[in-house]
Amino acid sequence: MKNLLLLMFTWWNGQTMGTRFYTWRFGKRVGEDELGNVYYEGGMSSYGLQKRWVIYKGYAEASAIPPGWHGWMHHRTDVPPSKEDYVAKDWQVGHRPNPTGSPQAYRPPGSLAVAGERPRVTGDYDAWTPGG
Known part of the structure; x- marks a missing residue:
């Protein structure tokens, strides 16, 4: 029951009912990344490109897409990392969740x-005082 309610009322938790139906109807599974996110393609966008989307495992956070899959999602490459031996460059760092609002x-x-x-105010800045 909990999963059904999450599916119906939350867009940030995996997928919605609409996305699930669209994926079932038009989606072709392309691959899965090391974080458990699943990638699909199918149908055509209004730009004439094939639609590509991801179903996140857990909380939907766009920064959780690894670099190789990011390039595929944004049509920078036609070959998904699951169909090639993609190796991340040494300067590409792994995912780190956004810490905003946390300790x-x-x-x-x-x-x-x-x-x-x-620290005390220094330099050419003088704090405003009433009547000053």
Whole structure:
């Protein structure tokens, strides 16, 4: 019952009912990445290109698409990584979830979220004071 409700009411959790139906009707499975995301193609877009889409495993986050699959999804290559021996370049880093809103988020020096005292104002900046 939980999975049915998630399928009906959440777009960020895998796929919706519409995507599931479209995939069943027109989708041809192309491959799967190391994170468990499944890639499909089928039908034609309004630009005359073949439609390509991904069904995420779990939370839908676009940055969770590996570099090889990203190129295929955006029509930069016609051959998906599942049909070639794709090896990521050494400068291509693996997926790291977006830490915004979590304790691992970046907090610059002077941020109210950083413990300690804020640094004194220096330079050509003078803080505004009422009547000053």
